[in-house]
Amino acid sequence: MITVEEHRAAVVSGVAPLGVRRVALREALGCVLAEDVTASLAVPPFDNSAMDGYAVRAGDVAEAGEEAPVRLRVVGDVPAGSAERPEVLAGTAARIMTGAPMPPGADAVVPVERTDQPVGPGPGRQVPDAVAIHAPAGAHVRRAGEDVTAGDVVLRAGVELGPRHLSTAASTGHDTLAVRPRARLGVLSTGDELVPPGEPLGPGQIPDSNSTLLLTLAESLGATAVPLGSVGDAPEELRDLLADNLERVDAIVTTGGVSAGAFDVVKEVLGPLGDVTFSSVAMQPGKPQGFGVLSRSGDDPDDGPGDGDCDAERRVPVFCLPGNPVSVFVSFVVFVDPALRVMSGRGTPDEPASLRPVLLEAVAASGWRCPPGRRQYMPVVLERPADDRVLVRPANPRGSGSHLVASLAAADALAVVEADVDSVAEGDVVSVMMVP
Numbered sequence: 001m002i003t004v005e006e007h008r009a010a011v012v013s014g015v016a017p018l019g020v021r022r023v024a025l026r027e028a029l030g031c032v033l034a035e036d037v038t039a040s041l042a043v044p045p046f047d048n049s050a051m052d053g054y055a056v057r058a059g060d061v062a063e064a065g066e067e068a069p070v071r072l073r074v075v076g077d078v079p080a081g082s083a084e085r086p087e088v089l090a091g092t093a094a095r096i097m098t099g100a101p102m103p104p105g106a107d108a109v110v111p112v113e114r115t116d117q118p119v120g121p122g123p124g125r126q127v128p129d130a131v132a133i134h135a136p137a138g139a140h141v142r143r144a145g146e147d148v149t150a151g152d153v154v155l156r157a158g159v160e161l162g163p164r165h166l167s168t169a170a171s172t173g174h175d176t177l178a179v180r181p182r183a184r185l186g187v188l189s190t191g192d193e194l195v196p197p198g199e200p201l202g203p204g205q206i207p208d209s210n211s212t213l214l215l216t217l218a219e220s221l222g223a224t225a226v227p228l229g230s231v232g233d234a235p236e237e238l239r240d241l242l243a244d245n246l247e248r249v250d251a252i253v254t255t256g257g258v259s260a261g262a263f264d265v266v267k268e269v270l271g272p273l274g275d276v277t278f279s280s281v282a283m284q285p286g287k288p289q290g291f292g293v294l295s296r297s298g299d300d301p302d303d304g305p306g307d308g309d310c311d312a313e314r315r316v317p318v319f320c321l322p323g324n325p326v327s328v329f330v331s332f333v334v335f336v337d338p339a340l341r342v343m344s345g346r347g348t349p350d351e352p353a354s355l356r357p358v359l360l361e362a363v364a365a366s367g368w369r370c371p372p373g374r375r376q377y378m379p380v381v382l383e384r385p386a387d388d389r390v391l392v393r394p395a396n397p398r399g400s401g402s403h404l405v406a407s408l409a410a411a412d413a414l415a416v417v418e419a420d421v422d423s424v425a426e427g428d429v430v431s432v433m434m435v436p
């Protein structure tokens, strides 16, 4: 048996960051930026009004008051988006809306509330010939480049792009960004007993819950899930499905067929390919694991022309997880997620801190048994009593069982119990890892 750390090291060092790709802003959500972004546009791009009102020369209205309004001739109307540039000479004003460019000659804005004009639309739509100003002008002018000027670096390579970063890119003139793309993870279930969720069960059949689990885990942890379907226990079915799909994925995850059964098809098909190793990992659940690399040749149609890797051999990592559903969940969190992070540039094999950390210590509210010689990942429910403690208890009162998939829904976290611990007693302190 090998340790969890040994298997994880093999997995994260067996994958490589994906090639940089230029994608539309919305597609870049959650991706790591591959190069610094400089502003093509200043923000704001031009001097503009911060208020709906009248653009004036401040000196004209310096003495204005409720009792002593200053009357100005209105020489034009400048809604936001307008190309109009009426010149504001002494004794005149231009009506202006928030965000509209300041007209030449004007250096300040009087909000409409400080004039004799109606506020808002309706009668306010009509531009008047003249306006009475009841107060001196405030500044109310947002200067070009006040936020950033063209040429400023606005986003640094390496940042994980969220909505705020993407709006910065949009406002500074960009519609695409160069990123490490999301990994396209092909998801494949194996087993003659599987039927799609919701379908009636024949004798010995069960719903394929692992496909749903893996597809949605992948999507929620920043990959693009590619459903490859389910195959039975016939080796040629799996061989054909892999051959047909290697071109359209960056990695594959399989479930089932990796243990000691006579029909363990994943082991039978992938084992002889040479680059896939099957191991027993000292953990529970998730003991039987496979990992390796499948090779494919040719250019990736999604990389676009000119990326220079035409005809290069491409390597598709394959994670072979056991079939038991709780094992699948734990294996994904402990092995596949860190590897996907490396592939999408969100972590490196040398930086374990970037891998999902053990987050907190908690107190067992009830005891449970642990498997000898294997690190246990026990699905647990967190409880927070009035004091500062965090309590945990197994999500299923029967304790740990890699088939107890329905109880996974109740779990907030995995309690991580080291291999040399035989049992957890009520009151023991345990490490807890939050889970997606």
Ligand SMILES: Nc1nc2c(c(=O)[nH]1)N[C@H]1C(S)=C(S)[C@@H](COP(=O)(O)OP(=O)(O)OC[C@H]3O[C@@H](n4cnc5c(N)ncnc54)[C@H](O)[C@@H]3O)O[C@H]1N2
Pocket: 189, 190, 191, 193, 194, 206, 207, 208, 209, 210, 211, 255, 256, 257, 258, 259, 260, 261, 264, 285, 286, 287, 288, 321, 322, 323, 324, 325, 327, 402, 403
């Ligand atoms: N003689 C031995 N038997 C087993 C060993 C062992 O060391 N020696 N290991 C056990 C452990 S631990 C695990 S984990 C499982 C792993 O088995 P496989 O990876 O070969 O998986 P299967 O046999 O195909 O399935 C196991 C279990 O999971 C159910 N399953 C499979 N796929 C799905 C799916 N897509 N959705 C829902 N449930 C699924 C399947 O029906 C089985 O009940 O092996 C032990 N046996």
Ligand code: MOO
Pocket: 283, 284, 285, 286, 287, 288, 322, 324, 327, 402, 403
């Ligand atoms: O190791 Mo298996 O994954 O316990 O059920």
